[in-house]
Amino acid sequence: MSESESLRKVAKGTAVAFFGLLVFIILEFVARIIIIRNTTQSEYGAFCIGIVILNFFAVAACLGLQGGAPRCIAYFRGRGDDRRVSAVIRSTLKLSVLASLLCSLLLFLSADFLTALFHFQPQETAVLRAFALAVPFFVAIEILAPVFMGFDRVQERVYFREVLMNVLKVSFVAGAVLLGCSLLGLVCAYVFSIVVASVAFAFYAVKKLPLKCATAEAVPATVTKGLLRFSLPLLVTYVLGVAVLQTATLMLGYFKTTAVVGLYNAAHAVAVLITVFIISLAFIYIPIASQLYSRGLMNEIRRNYAVLTKWVFSAAFPSSLFLFLFPKPVLNVLFGSAYESASLALQILALGFFFTFFLGPNAATLVVVGRTKLNMLDDLVGAVTNLSLNALLIPVFGIVGAAVATAISLAALTLLKSVQIYRIHKIHPFATNYLKPVVIYCVLVSVVYAVVNIFWSDRVTFGILIVLSFLFLVMYGLSILITKSFEREDEIILEEVERILGVDASRIKSMLRRFL
Numbered sequence: 001m002s003e004s005e006s007l008r009k010v011a012k013g014t015a016v017a018f019f020g021l022l023v024f025i026i027l028e029f030v031a032r033i034i035i036i037r038n039t040t041q042s043e044y045g046a047f048c049i050g051i052v053i054l055n056f057f058a059v060a061a062c063l064g065l066q067g068g069a070p071r072c073i074a075y076f077r078g079r080g081d082d083r084r085v086s087a088v089i090r091s092t093l094k095l096s097v098l099a100s101l102l103c104s105l106l107l108f109l110s111a112d113f114l115t116a117l118f119h120f121q122p123q124e125t126a127v128l129r130a131f132a133l134a135v136p137f138f139v140a141i142e143i144l145a146p147v148f149m150g151f152d153r154v155q156e157r158v159y160f161r162e163v164l165m166n167v168l169k170v171s172f173v174a175g176a177v178l179l180g181c182s183l184l185g186l187v188c189a190y191v192f193s194i195v196v197a198s199v200a201f202a203f204y205a206v207k208k209l210p211l212k213c214a215t216a217e218a219v220p221a222t223v224t225k226g227l228l229r230f231s232l233p234l235l236v237t238y239v240l241g242v243a244v245l246q247t248a249t250l251m252l253g254y255f256k257t258t259a260v261v262g263l264y265n266a267a268h269a270v271a272v273l274i275t276v277f278i279i280s281l282a283f284i285y286i287p288i289a290s291q292l293y294s295r296g297l298m299n300e301i302r303r304n305y306a307v308l309t310k311w312v313f314s315a316a317f318p319s320s321l322f323l324f325l326f327p328k329p330v331l332n333v334l335f336g337s338a339y340e341s342a343s344l345a346l347q348i349l350a351l352g353f354f355f356t357f358f359l360g361p362n363a364a365t366l367v368v369v370g371r372t373k374l375n376m377l378d379d380l381v382g383a384v385t386n387l388s389l390n391a392l393l394i395p396v397f398g399i400v401g402a403a404v405a406t407a408i409s410l411a412a413l414t415l416l417k418s419v420q421i422y423r424i425h426k427i428h429p430f431a432t433n434y435l436k437p438v439v440i441y442c443v444l445v446s447v448v449y450a451v452v453n454i455f456w457s458d459r460v461t462f463g464i465l466i467v468l469s470f471l472f473l474v475m476y477g478l479s480i481l482i483t484k485s486f487e488r489e490d491e492i493i494l495e496e497v498e499r500i501l502g503v504d505a506s507r508i509k510s511m512l513r514r515f516l
Helices: 003-037 041-062 065-078 082-109 111-117 121-151 155-178 183-208 220-255 259-293 298-325 327-335 336-360 363-369 371-397 399-425 436-455 462-482 488-501 506-515
Strands: none
Touching: 003 041, 003 155, 003 183, 003 259, 003 327, 041 065, 041 082, 041 121, 041 183, 041 220, 041 259, 065 082, 065 121, 065 220, 065 259, 082 111, 111 121, 111 183, 121 155, 121 183, 155 183, 220 259, 220 371, 220 399, 259 298, 259 336, 259 363, 259 399, 298 327, 298 336, 298 363, 298 399, 298 436, 298 462, 298 506, 327 336, 327 462, 336 399, 363 371, 363 399, 371 399, 436 462, 462 506
16 A cells, blocks of 8 residues: 555545534534523533443443454454454454443443432433433444444444434434423433434444354454453543543532533533544544554654644644634523533633644554553543542532643643654654644734624624634635645645545645645
């Protein structure tokens, strides 16, 4: 696989994953807004705690296979070993089914204890039991999607997880609202969307995955042991990753009230939007980079890492800066004036999530080079730091303390992993033209921000926000052109995006070539 070929392949998968995640984010947001607008702040807080607990149990049930399976499938494909590829798939499915049923039962039986721990109303115990029933179906989606990504196919994740499941969420939740359902009815509608999407995905996977060529004698025992040996450290990593992002929600529920949880999660849900760019890159980056690593092509991995990080940064930096500068209008437009008091928390979280894309897919790279145990230890440090800071800051500062704890933990964890991949393989994102446009961009944004404060101040409407968000993106594009930061590798990615979208950008490319 040549450098341009692998870069085109990553670009294609990243573009598809990005557009899928964009649909996911929009539809998930619409479902959340519908729930927020039709529940109290306390009820929304109970819903958010339920989602976090569902995520913890589902991640535990996946056993780290959502990271180990695509890596092992891609690795054996790179060596042309189809028999072991099939064995990996069969082992992944069997292990995840058994673990998900066990976790579902455990959550169902512990619902009374958890509702008391997080100050739910007694009648809200049924909310957690509804989420418990969703665990096996949610795990099915979370496992099948990465199995297909092991074959460099991200579209299945987009079709079933990002699009179908979230179209169903919006439809079912909106239907429940029209029927006048309570919080429990809304939760059941939310859960039912997961069930329907997972059943559809399972039927599709049975027809499309190569399962039949791995018989009982086809090394399943050795493959299962190797798969678990690689995946179990990732299990700890994924659980710790959820802990870094979601511990604040649970600790706010423990130290404060569900109403405070609802307020914080409004800000957190907006800030998480920034991560769509780096997550979309990691989806396809891991299997492609794993194949390159199996062939010893480290220089190509380094170049891909730098170029793709620059593109992720170019897309995400304007968004994070926009949220930092206009937090109160964003919260007001999305959730109502009652949530404006979370604006400072949103600013702090935006700074924290900025680091998740600024230094590139460092965690994914540690997985690619087989340093899963080191990745696990890093996440353990991040989780302990997050837990300690939350316990220290939440009782005194509430949601602001939770935001500070999350931001510091994310920044420290990202920096630690970036230092490690540089020391191990000299991988870093700082190519010549990475940061050149930032200076010009910050100057342009400062001028626009000053104008908005002079003429509109606190009267920023929905229409003004739309115009400003578009303007922020355009200004970054201009900054790239002014600083002549466009390179040959950028043209490869642009050509792939052009092919995917089915548009003719020849005039744009001819203009950009002057900056090569």
